[in-house]
Amino acid sequence: MAAGQRRHAVFMEKMKIVVPCLFGLESIAAGELKRMRMEDVQTLNGKVTFLGDFSDVARANIGLRTGERVMIELGRFPAASFEELFQGVLSCPLEDYIGKADAFPVKGWSLNSALHSIPDCQSIIKKAAVERLKKYYRVAWFEETGSVHQIRFSILKDEVSIMLDTSGAGLHKRGYRKNANAAPIKETLAAGILDLARVKADTVLYDPLCGSGTFLIEGALRGFGIAPGISRKFAAEGWAACPPDVFKAMRQEAMEKIDRRSGFVAYGGDIDPESVLLAQENSKKAGVSGRIRVEKKDLTDFEPQSENGVIVCNPPYGERMLDVKQARELYRRMGEVFASKAPGFPCYVISPDEEFEQSFGRKANKKRKLYNGMLKCDLYMYF
Secondary structure: OOHHHHHHHHHHOOEEEEEEEOOOOHHHHHHHHHHOOOEEEEEEOOEEEEEEOHHHHHHHHHHOOOEOOOEEEEEEEEOOOHHHHHHHHHOOOHHHOOOOOOEOOEEEEEEOOOOOOHHHHHHHHHHHHHHHHHHHHOOOOOOOOOOEOEEEEEEEOOEEEEEEEOOOOOOOOOOOOOOOOOOOOOHHHHHHHHHHOOOOOOOEEEEOOOOOOHHHHHHHHHHHOOOOOOOOOOHHHHOOOOOOOHHHHHHHHHHOOOOOOOOOEEEEEEOOHHHHHHHHHHHHHOOOHHHEEEEEOOHHHOOOOOOOOEEEEOOOOOOOOOOHHHHHHHHHHHHHHHHHHOOOOOEEEEEOOOOHHHHHOOOOOEEEEEEEOOEEEEEEEEO
């Protein structure tokens, strides 16, 4: 079958799609994909998989709030030696996606496996990919001046997965946060916490320690039904294997779901004037500044502007900006302020401090383990 014919066939086939996500957010990402009506959604450690075509690839890239990227799995096989790795990659249908002039760099990771050297694994996978494509295209070398098809690999307990990254830059890069304060929370993690907090179109959201405004902005995107990737580009848009209008169609679909008439509104405060300016600038870039109010304000000056609302925050803590003693004093003040000024408001606070509840003054109704970067945290949930 000729390359063009084979690629047309790929358009019509269901591919296995892999969506890595932060540990603790797997079920939330799976819920998003199920609401998108994706087929055969499976939840695994650190990732979610589903079956789909390029329309589903585009829909997931544009619409996912908690996924880190969207990848097509080309092959999965055991490998405890470089020869097994080479032969496994050699069997992957790379030519279905990668053209003769396309670039195909390699990156990935290995954990608890015999093949632990990342540079060596990259070299072997690249060599096998070149050999496969040389045989298919009948050329001796590849100029790699075309569109980028990033090959990603994962090796866990000697089980190899070879994937193509359709996203390019990670999905947390929405485009609105060009600048951030010293310790911003990742957009995908913020979105997951807001999902757990059940932020909806009619929510009044408060973050009295808002930093550069990530919770406020992600809440507004969610409240208005704005797809987080609607304004950015993705790697697969430049692929010959991807139908030319599929991303355009999915963006139009996402546009039709936006509801600016929702009652969502958010209030933020921060003692640092630079953070306040950043939050204001970022909300403008995100196109949601009309419903977000951010002021320079100390925590003790927190005053709810509504009878009902949800408080979500990521306070500074020992490993990040304050020493442990200062952080716990801040937690104590938070507990007092929220209890006295917003006693009926649900409250969600992420912290790595195992003694947070003692400082805050109340035992959480529920806790959930999450990772803020490499830092193991708990989300303390008060209803």
